[in-house]
Amino acid sequence: MSRIGRMPITIPQGVEVQLEGTSIKVKGPKGELRYVFPGDMKVTLEDSEILVQRPSDVDQHRALHGMTRALIQNMVTGVSSGFEKVLEINGVGYRAEMDGKTLVLYVGYSHPVRMEPPEGISFDVDAKTRQIKVMGIDKQLVGQVAADVRAVRPPEPYKGKGIRYIDEVVRRKTGKAGKGK
Numbered sequence: 001m002s003r004i005g006r007m008p009i010t011i012p013q014g015v016e017v018q019l020e021g022t023s024i025k026v027k028g029p030k031g032e033l034r035y036v037f038p039g040d041m042k043v044t045l046e047d048s049e050i051l052v053q054r055p056s057d058v059d060q061h062r063a064l065h066g067m068t069r070a071l072i073q074n075m076v077t078g079v080s081s082g083f084e085k086v087l088e089i090n091g092v093g094y095r096a097e098m099d100g101k102t103l104v105l106y107v108g109y110s111h112p113v114r115m116e117p118p119e120g121i122s123f124d125v126d127a128k129t130r131q132i133k134v135m136g137i138d139k140q141l142v143g144q145v146a147a148d149v150r151a152v153r154p155p156e157p158y159k160g161k162g163i164r165y166i167d168e169v170v171r172r173k174t175g176k177a178g179k180g181k
Contacts, residue, residue: 005065009050009073012080019045024072028079031137035075041068078137085146089130091161096125096132107153121145
């Protein structure tokens with residue numbers, strides 16, 4: 001049996017869970033998320049725990065078992081505490097600022113790059129440490145938006161300039177070798 005799939009999901013205080021057929025709705029202090037899980041999976045709500053069970057040991061059911069449980073766990077975590085990704089800007093003259101809710105990036109192009117946050121996502125910029133925080137309740141959406149921000153100017157391997165995740169390690173290359181004798 002799946003090690004992840006068989007673990008129960010504990011529901012923290014202040015979070016409501018509703019099951020409607022193959023749909024689950026999780027509502028908490030930060031917002032509300034909905035997910036339609038595969039019909040083969042059996043999701044039950046007992047006291048303050050959610051259990052996910054699979055009908056058989058077929059490879060597809062085994063894969064869906066852990067995935068379904070992980071997605072529901074991410075929903076519960078998202079509506080209770082939320083998710084955030086932190087990016088860092090490196091480079092002379094590179095900076096970011098907020099214009100209302102819009103993120104404006106100055107990263108070496110002839111024009112500033114403006115990024116509107118999708119529904120449920122917010123940006124926070126710290127000008128001193130040159131960090132950008134992407135925050136929201138949907139883990140997948142937070143990760144995708146952070147990847148989109150990074151893609152504006154990914155870190156380059158020679159000087160390390162660009163936008164990178166705070167915990168990302170960029171392998172540095174040496175430049176041109178000098179003339180040999």
